[in-house]
Amino acid sequence: MESYKLKNLVWSNYIETRNNGNNADILQATINHFNSDKIDFFVHWDKKWAQPTLCAKGSQIIMIENPLRVQWGTDSQIRLEELLFEKVRTVDKKYDYVHLISANDLPLMTKGLLYKLFYKQFIPRFC
Structure with missing residues (x-):
């Protein structure tokens, strides 16, 4: 089997919580942790x-220009994911993977472990 080298990964982040909407500390910590020219x-x-x-x-940060009002458990969550995927598809850079997380989620793995996981276990699916 041919080995595959990870080219580009995107973390799509969204916030929909009521209490933390004015605080991006966890999201900034995630960006700092995974900062790389291979992760946007x-x-x-x-x-x-x-x-x-x-x-x-190193990473690019792309903000959705016309954000939605999102409420937990409604179709607005699906619509925001559609917005994120559409934005990823329309930029000039091509990505191998898209990972959706909340802005309140702090990943517990290192950047090296993340690369290793994608190198060994996944085949590119997003284009």
Whole structure:
């Protein structure tokens, strides 16, 4: 079997919680942890809250320009995922994988372990 080298990965982040909408500390910590020219972040920040200022040195951070008001357990969650996927598809860079997480989720693996997992276990599915 031919080995596959991971080219690009995107973490799509969204926030929909009521209490943490004005705090992007966990999301910024995730960006800092996975900061790399191979990992970009597409961020949907709920329309209820002011957009945060996020920064990265290697990763690109792409904010969804017209965010939705998202409510837990409604179709708005599906619509925001559609917005994220559509944004990923329309940028010039091509990605091998898209991973959806909440802005309140802090990954517990290292960047090296993440690369190793994708190198060995997954075949590219997103284009």
